[in-house]
Amino acid sequence: xxxxxxxxDASLDERALLQARILARLFRQRVQASIETQGxxxxxxxxxxxxxxxxxxxxxxxxxxxxxxxxxRHTKDIDLDADHDLSLGCVQTAxxxxxxxxxxxxxxxxxxxxxxxxxxxxxxxxxxxxxxxTGAVMxxxxxxxxxxxxxAGETTTHAYAVPRDTGGIEHVDVPVYRDQVRLTQKIExxxxxxxxxxxxVVDLFIMFQAGISVPAATLxxxxxxxxxxxxxxxxxxxxxxxxxxxFRTEILPHWDLAELPPEWRDWEQxxxxxGEKIExxxLEAPPASAPPSGTLGRVLLR
Numbered sequence: 001x002x003x004x005x006x007x008x009d010a011s012l013d014e015r016a017l018l019q020a021r022i023l024a025r026l027f028r029q030r031v032q033a034s035i036e037t038q039g040x041x042x043x044x045x046x047x048x049x050x051x052x053x054x055x056x057x058x059x060x061x062x063x064x065x066x067x068x069x070x071x072x073r074h075t076k077d078i079d080l081d082a083d084h085d086l087s088l089g090c091v092q093t094a095x096x097x098x099x100x101x102x103x104x105x106x107x108x109x110x111x112x113x114x115x116x117x118x119x120x121x122x123x124x125x126x127x128x129x130x131x132x133x134t135g136a137v138m139x140x141x142x143x144x145x146x147x148x149x150x151x152a153g154e155t156t157t158h159a160y161a162v163p164r165d166t167g168g169i170e171h172v173d174v175p176v177y178r179d180q181v182r183l184t185q186k187i188e189x190x191x192x193x194x195x196x197x198x199x200x201v202v203d204l205f206i207m208f209q210a211g212i213s214v215p216a217a218t219l220x221x222x223x224x225x226x227x228x229x230x231x232x233x234x235x236x237x238x239x240x241x242x243x244x245x246x247f248r249t250e251i252l253p254h255w256d257l258a259e260l261p262p263e264w265r266d267w268e269q270x271x272x273x274x275g276e277k278i279e280x281x282x283l284e285a286p287p288a289s290a291p292p293s294g295t296l297g298r299v300l301l302r
Contacts, residue, residue, distance in 0.1 A: 010131055010138040012074040012256065017163070018127075018140055019063055019078055021102035024162040024172045026094060027054050053094035056083040057144065058155050058175045062199065064182070067160045067174050069206050072264075073199065074254045077141045083150045091123055091144050099142065103129060105165065108138060121146050154181045179212045184222050187214075187278055190238065191223065191231055198242040198250050204274045216284040228282045235278055239271045 010018075059067060062075030082091050103111045108129035117124040125142040157173040164170045177185065186207065190200045223231065247267040255264075264270070 008134075008136050010134075010136040012254065014131060014134075014136065015076070015138065015140060016066070016074060018102060018108070018138060019075075020160065020162040021107070022078060022098050022140075022142065023059070023063075023067075023160060023174055024170055025101045026057075026098035027172050027174055053082070053086060053090045054175075056086050056150065057081065057091070057094075058150060058177060060177060060182075060185075062203070064174075064176045065203050065206060067158050068176055068179075068182075069210060071203070071206055072255050072259060073202055073251070074256075076139070077143060080142075080144045081148045081150065082144050082146050084146050084148060086146065088118065088120060088123060088146070091146075092118070095123070095125060095142060095144065099125060099127060103127065106132065107165075108132075154178055179207070179210075180214050180218070183207050183212050183214050184219060187219060187281070188222055190278070191235060193234070196238070196241070198246050199254075201239070201242060201271055201274050202251060204278070205270050208274065208277045214281065216281050219281055228284075231282050232279050235282070236275060239275050242271065244268070 058081050059079070060081055061077065061079035062071070062073055063078055065071040065073065066075070099113060103113075109132045111127070111129040113128075114126045115124070116126060123144045123146075127138070127140040127142070129138045130136070131138060154177060155175050156178050157175050159171045160174045162170045162172055176182070183204070186200055186204050189195050189197070190204065220228075244267055251267075
């Protein structure tokens with residue numbers, strides 16, 4: 001038997017646990033007083049430069065969706081924005097410390113940490129190791145972008161429950177973008193001509209279902225005056241291309257299928273719902289009763 005063929009990847013839950021461990025150590029200075037444990041809190045001391053960096057970084061992407069909305073969609077990465085004038089060295093100190101602490105103590109064996117990109121705009125870490133309990137191989141990427149200036153009032157924090165090594169739960173206040181900002185960013189991502197990711201539709205479905213919205217004028221400003229009629233056409237064309245086959249290969253493998261409600265398996269209705277919501281915002285009007293443009297809308301509303 002080929003030994004290499006028998007090696008398995010870490011499960012979604014195992015990878016999520018490592019992500020949580022890294023977040024806890026990166027933002028540990030935000031630990032709340034509510035610790036569900038028998039003994040006293042024994043958190044590691046926070047290095048001054050680590051605290052400084054963590055105060056000016058914000059979690060984004062799929063993991064932010066899990067923190068805020070308890071999304072069932074798992075992600076392979078930890079994506080963060082750092083204030084554009086925060087130094088690379090400051091971020092490196094914070095992230096290296098968090099990764100080292102999260103993978104130490106026998107939790108992960110044969111750990112390999114590489115830094116394939118460390119520039120003034122993006123810093124990236126690749127983590128690989130073996131879980132001693134199962135022999136599964138763990139792969140995880142941490143990426144920090146310096147391209148965005150964090151504006152006052154556009155971020156908030158959400159408590160994230162992380163299992164402690166000594167038992168109990170540690171609640172960490174993780175900085176994330178506010179609801180309206182995240183929704184706008186996701187709509188921009190879906191409408192971007194250089195991006196093609198069905199997971200954006202999933203995240204938008206979650207946010208719209210949660211009742212999150214954004215003023216049409218705010219969205220129009222972020223889209224830099226692109227004609228709404230053209231954007232609507234681009235929207236439905238892109239949703240048309242994200243068919244059932246892509247849903248099964250790009251989305252379902254990253255979900256906890258045992259916990260997936262039936263309505264989350266109806267990909268066509270999810271796309272239609274998201275498309276109508278965005279079209280209404282783009283046209284500054286409630287969704288029309290007539291089928292939207294594009295093959296998807298015409299087919300689903302027959």
